[in-house]
Amino acid sequence: MGKIFRFHTDVDTDQIIASQYLLYPTVEEMKSHAFESLDADFAARVQPGDYVVAGENFGCGSSREQAPAVLKALGVRAVVAKSFARIFFRNAINIGLPVIVCKPLYDHVSQGEEMELSLDEGTVTVNGTVYPCTKLNPYMQTILNQGGLLASLNGGEESAWE
Secondary structure, X not given: OEXXXXXXXXXXXXXXXXXXXHHOOOHHHHHHHOOOOOXXXXXXXXXXXXXXXXOOOEOEOOOOOHHXXXXXXXOOOEEEEOOEOHHHHHHHHHHOOOEEEOOOOHHHOOXXXXXXXXXXXXXXXEOOEEEEOOOOOHHHHHHHHOOOHHHHHOOOOOOOOO
């Protein structure tokens, strides 16, 4: 179980991590500024295992790889949205951050509610209601289990999803 941090439709990568923070040398230094323009306290309040839930077109804008990386570094367990910008989706899988399409979820949940995601079943549960989500194919699940595409190509690493 993790807490929901709910964001609107068309959240772009500059809202996830603003360009001025890309000058920092590491993702660890950047992560405290995640979602700063939308929720100034997000980085201080998010806990490992929490979820980002959003509307359509999450991660639109530039192709910056740091956007999913700061979320993973903060311990976000997954991003669940109505839809994703294609490049954000690919960058997230590359680094091992689950990105799950769940069209009905956003309209029925609120900030701070507890949520549970089952990647194996392709479901999200909130307040006893089970919502169907996109179930990742076994190949993509294996990539996530190994820590992302890059880790998979290098023999894998420990993952929270194993």
